[in-house]
Amino acid sequence: MVKEKKANLGIVVDPDVDRLAFVCEDGSMFGEEYTLVAVSDYVLKHTPGNTASNLSSTRALRDVTVKHGQSYVAAAVGEVNVVKAMKDTKAIIGGEGNGGVIYPESHYGRDALVGIALFLSHLAEIKLTMTALRDSYPVYVASKNKIELHDGIDVDAILNEAKGMFPDAEVNLVDGVKFDFPDGWVHLRKSNTEPIIRVYAEHSSKEKADALAGQVISSVKKLAGITA
Amino acid sequence: MSFVVGLPIGYVWRKLYTLTLIKSISGIRGTIGGNTSDNLTPLDVVKFTSAFCAFIQKKQNKRDVTVVTGRDARISGPMVHDLVNATLSGMGAHVINLGLSTTPTVEVAVPHFSANAGIILTASHNPKQWNALKLLNEAGEFISGDEGAEVLRLADAEEFTFADVDHLGSLRHETFMQQHIDQILALPLVNAAAIAHANFSVVVDGVNSSGGVFVPALLEALGVKLSTNFL
Numbered sequence: 001m002v003k004e005k006k007a008n009l010g011i012v013v014d015p016d017v018d019r020l021a022f023v024c025e026d027g028s029m030f031g032e033e034y035t036l037v038a039v040s041d042y043v044l045k046h047t048p049g050n051t052a053s054n055l056s057s058t059r060a061l062r063d064v065t066v067k068h069g070q071s072y073v074a075a076a077v078g079e080v081n082v083v084k085a086m087k088d089t090k091a092i093i094g095g096e097g098n099g100g101v102i103y104p105e106s107h108y109g110r111d112a113l114v115g116i117a118l119f120l121s122h123l124a125e126i127k128l129t130m131t132a133l134r135d136s137y138p139v140y141v142a143s144k145n146k147i148e149l150h151d152g153i154d155v156d157a158i159l160n161e162a163k164g165m166f167p168d169a170e171v172n173l174v175d176g177v178k179f180d181f182p183d184g185w186v187h188l189r190k191s192n193t194e195p196i197i198r199v200y201a202e203h204s205s206k207e208k209a210d211a212l213a214g215q216v217i218s219s220v221k222k223l224a225g226i227t228a
Numbered sequence: 229m230s231f232v233v234g235l236p237i238g239y240v241w242r243k244l245y246t247l248t249l250i251k252s253i254s255g256i257r258g259t260i261g262g263n264t265s266d267n268l269t270p271l272d273v274v275k276f277t278s279a280f281c282a283f284i285q286k287k288q289n290k291r292d293v294t295v296v297t298g299r300d301a302r303i304s305g306p307m308v309h310d311l312v313n314a315t316l317s318g319m320g321a322h323v324i325n326l327g328l329s330t331t332p333t334v335e336v337a338v339p340h341f342s343a344n345a346g347i348i349l350t351a352s353h354n355p356k357q358w359n360a361l362k363l364l365n366e367a368g369e370f371i372s373g374d375e376g377a378e379v380l381r382l383a384d385a386e387e388f389t390f391a392d393v394d395h396l397g398s399l400r401h402e403t404f405m406q407q408h409i410d411q412i413l414a415l416p417l418v419n420a421a422a423i424a425h426a427n428f429s430v431v432v433d434g435v436n437s438s439g440g441v442f443v444p445a446l447l448e449a450l451g452v453k454l455s456t457n458f459l
Contacts (some may be wrong), residue, residue, distance in 0.1 A: 002431045005455040010431040013439035016300045016350035017330035023431070046417055080370050105415055107339075108369050111332035112439070113408065113446050117418040120450060124422035192252070 003027040009123070009130050013112045019099040020112035022119065024130035032099040033058040037137055039101050039115055040093045042122035044068040049092025052085045054078070055178050056187050056200045057097030063138045076175035077189065083108045140184075143201045143209035146191075147217055149224060155190045155197060158223045162188060165219055186212050188220065251380050257351055257360030260304045268359055273311045277347070278390075279383035280363055281319040283375070284345045288366075291320040291391060296337045296364075298329030299349035301437035304359045308349050312361070313399055316347075320391030323399045330438045331362065333408045338368035340407065405442055409449050424451030431456045 002010040002023045009030075010023030022030035030038075037060045040051050044065065051065045054077045065072040075085035079100065086094045086102060095102040100110035103118065126133065149155065159177050169179035176189035184203035191198060197220060201213035248267050249258035256276050258268030265272065284293050295316050299305040305328070316323045324341055326334060331348050338346040346364030354360075363371045363379065371379070382388060391397070413420055430452055434440030444454050 001456060005429070005431055007429040007431045007455045009428065010433065011443060012433045013435070013443060014353050015302065015435055015437035015439070016348065016352055017434075017437075017439045017442055018332055018352070043417060080372065083369065103415075105417070106412065107332070107336055108367070109332055109335040111335070113330070113332060113442060114412055114415070116443065116446060117412045117415070117423075117450060120423045120426075120428065120452065121417060121419040123428070124426035125419060127426075 001027075011116060014099075017112045018110035019096075020101060020115040020119075021099045022130065024134060026131055028131065030130055030134050033097040033140070033142060034060065034134060034137060035099045035115060035119070036093075036095045036097065036101055037061050037064055038122060038133060039103075039118045040064055041068075041137070042118055042125075043093040043103070044070060047092055050089045052082055052089060052091045052094035054082055054096055055172065055175050056189070056198075058140050058142070059185060059202060060138045060140050061097075074172070074174075079110060081175075139204060140202045141204070141206045141209050143203075143206065143213040145199045145201075145213050145217060146196045147199060147220055147224075147226075149195045149197065150226070151195070153195075153224050158197070158220060159188060159190065161223050162216075162220055165216065184208065184212060186216050188216065251383075252376070255360055255362045255376070257354070257358060259357045260308075260359060261357075268308075270307075270311055273308055273361070274315045275386065276361060276379075276383050277312045277315040278319055278388040279386075280345070280347065280361070280379050281316055281321050282382055282388035283379045285319070285321070288344050291395060292322060292397065293320075293344040294322045294324060294341065296324045296326060296334055296341060296343045296346040297349070298326035298331075298334040298337075298346075300330075300352075301328060301440075302351065302359060303356055305349055308359050312347055312349065317397040317399055318390050319388065319397065320395045321397040323397060325399060325401050326404050327401065328438055328441070329404065330408075330442055333404055333442070335364060335368040336408050336411060337402070337404045338364055338366065340404075341402075405445060408442075409446050412446065413449055418450075420450050427453070429453045429455045 008025055012021045020035050021032040024030050041064050050071050052073045053061050055074045056077055062072040073085050073089050075081040101115035102110055103114050106114045166179045169181055172178040178187040186201040189198045199213050199216055201209045203209040285291055299309045313323045334346045334348045344366050348362040351358035351360045365371050432443050434443055
C-alpha cells in the first residue's frame with residue numbers, strides 16, 4: 001500500500017497505541033526492533049544520555065548508544081522492569097524491541113504517538129529515505145522460537161543446567177538465561193502463562209540467528225528428554 | 229521428571245494454560261462470557277475494580293479519590309468500561325472517563341488531572357474475546373509488582389466496602405486526545421517545522437482501533453499529509 005500510494009512511509013500501531021512499527025517507501029518493513037533504535041539515535045544526537053531496553057531487544061540499541069558515547073543497560077522483560085532500569089540509570093530514552101518507545105521527557109510509559117513525533121523529526125532532519133535510514137544502522141536479524149514442553153518438566157532445572165552450554169559466552173541470569181557473544185546473542189525465557197520456553201536469538205544474518213537458536217533448542221530438548 | 233510434593237508441575241501448568249482468567253501483577257485479563265472466576269465476567273470486573281479502588285483509597289487515606297479511565301475499540305469495551313465506571317462511583321471514587329482512548333493518553337491524563345490512579349481497558353494485540361484491566365498509579369505509571377499482589381489479595385478476600393448514598397462518586401467525560409497531542413508538540417525535540425517542511429506522505433494502519441483516530445490527528449497537527457488511513 002505504501003508503495004502503491006508512493007508514500008514516504010507507513011505507520012502501524014497496536015490497538016491501544018503503545019507499540020509502533022514503520023514500513024519503508026518500497027513496502028519493506030523498517031522492523032519493529034528498529035523503531036526504538038532510530039528514535040534513540042535522534043534523541044541522543046540532541047540530548048546525550050543513557051538508554052535502556054529489555055534482554056530480548058535488539059543489540060543495535062546498545063551499538064547506537066555506544067556510538068554516541070553513552071551507556072546502555074538491559075532489563076528483565078516487562079515494561080515495569082524497563083521503566084525501573086531507566087529511572088535507576090537516569091536514561092534519557094528507552095523501551096522495548098517490540099516497538100515500545102519510552103521517553104521520560106514526556107512520561108514513563110510506552111507511547112506510540114510520542115514515538116511517531118520523534119521519528120518523523122529524525123527523518124525530516126536527516127533527510128534520508130526510510131530504506132537509507134534503516135541501512136545506516138547495524139544489521140541484526142532476530143530468530144524468535146519457542147519450545148513446547150510436556151507436562152511434568154521442571155523448566156527451572158533445565159534452565160539451570162543450560163547455563164553452562166557456552167563456556168565462552170557472557171552469561172546474564174537477570175531473566176532466564178542469556179548468552180552474549182561478540183557478534184550475537186541467544187536468550188532463553190520461560191513463559192509464565194504457557195508451558196513453553198521462548199528462545200530468541202540475534203545475529204548478523206537470519207541463517208546465523210536461526211542456527212544459534214537451533215543449537216540451543218536441540219540442547220534444551222535433549223535436557224528435557226524431548227526426542228522429536 | 230520432577231514433582232512438587234504431591235502436585236506434578238505439569239498439573240499446575242495445565243491449570244494455568246487452560247485458565248482464561250489470568251491475574252498478574254500488571255493487571256487482570258480474561259475472556260468475556262462464561263462462568264465467574266474462570267473468565268473476565270462482569271462480576272470479576274466489579275470485584276477487581278473494587279479491590280483496586282480500595283487499594284488506592286487506603287493509599288491516599290480518603291474515600292473520594294479520582295480515577296481516570298479509558299478503553300480501546302474492542303467489542304466488549306463499552307460493557308466493561310461502564311461496569312468499571314459505575315463500580316468506581318459505587319466505591320465513592322470520582323471518575324474522569326476518557327472513553328475510546330489510548331494507553332499512553334490515559335497515562336498522561338492521570339497526572340494532568342491530579343488524579344490518584346488510572347484504569348485502561350485493553351487486551352492489546354490479543355483476539356477479540358479477550359479484555360483486561362491495566363492499572364496505573366498517581367503518576368500515570370503501571371503499579372509495581374508488590375502493589376499488584378496487594379490488589380489481588382484484596383480482591384480474593386473481598387476486602388472492600390462501598391460508599392453510602394451521600395458519598396457516591398461523580399462521573400465526568402473528557403476526551404483528552406488534543407491535550408495529549410499538544411503536549412507531544414510542545415516537546416523540545418519534536419521538530420514540527422522540519423516535519424511540515426519535509427512534506428511527508430504517510431499511510432496509517434491503526435488496526436481498527438484508537439490508533440485509527442489518534443494517529444491521523446497527531447499527523448495533522450504535525451502538518452503531515454495522510455495518504456491512506458486503514459483506521
